[in-house]
Amino acid sequence: MKPNPFFSGVSRRALLSTLAALPALAGTLLPNSAPAQTATSGGPLPSWNDGAAKQAIIKFVRTTTDKAKPRLRAAEDRVAVFDQDGTLWVEHPIYTQVVYCLERVPQSWRSNRSSRMSSLSGPCFPEIGGDGQVDDARFGKNPGRDVDRMTVEEFEAEVKKWLETARHPRWNRPYTELIYQPMLEVLRHMRDNGFKTYIVTGGGQDFVRVYSERVYGIPLEQVVGTVGGTKFGYDRTVSRS
DSSP states (O other), X not given: OOOOGGGGGSOHHHHHTTTTTSOOOOXXXXXXXXXXXXXXXXXXXTTSOSSHHHHHHHHHHHHHHOTTSTTOOOGGGOEEEEOOBTTTBOOOSSOHHHHHHHHTSXXXXXXXXXXXXXXXXXXXXTTBOTTSOBOTTTXXXXXXXXXXXXXXXXXXXXXXXXXXXXXXXXXXXXXXXXXXXXXXXXXXXXXXXXXXXXXXXXXXXXXXXXXHHHHHSOOGGGEEEEOOOOOOOOOTTSOOO
């Protein structure tokens, strides 16, 4: 996926205001490159620097799982909850689900500079006006009108297909490969010691569940996020014979 000039005309405040319905804009500039860390030792959290943060995590796990410690927690009480965007995977230049949503905006809209903001008030962000202002009265009531008639299975299939082909504009790699290795190690260390790991995110629950088990080792029932309106019904075109 090539860098999209569409983003340059988007109000950062406007996208941040949509956080309750979809992950929002975290920053319009790419972060400076950070020096790569190399594994300094064996054992848990090998890619972490041997500092206070690493030792605090190891100590917490040890004191809550060691039967000889007063802070021992029963297996059913061992729950570790993680945010996702910016914690488990990248959020720059914008959240991945926003990229997915904007990719669904017709190309003709995205190529017209004068209609960049008005395009956001279409299928993906109906609560954003052409001036970049958010209509609070409508916000959250109808996010993403273009998926209203999709079944859960159709949405999952579309997201899966998009994630397999979309590439980050800077790293040219699938978004599901741009995961913070140190955090994967924390997830693994927690599970190795009897903790159930959950994701609780402002992002779309159904979106994250498509890849959570494969990428993080977290099953879909342990992903909690923003949920749009879902209606139960039946397809009148399908024979019931």
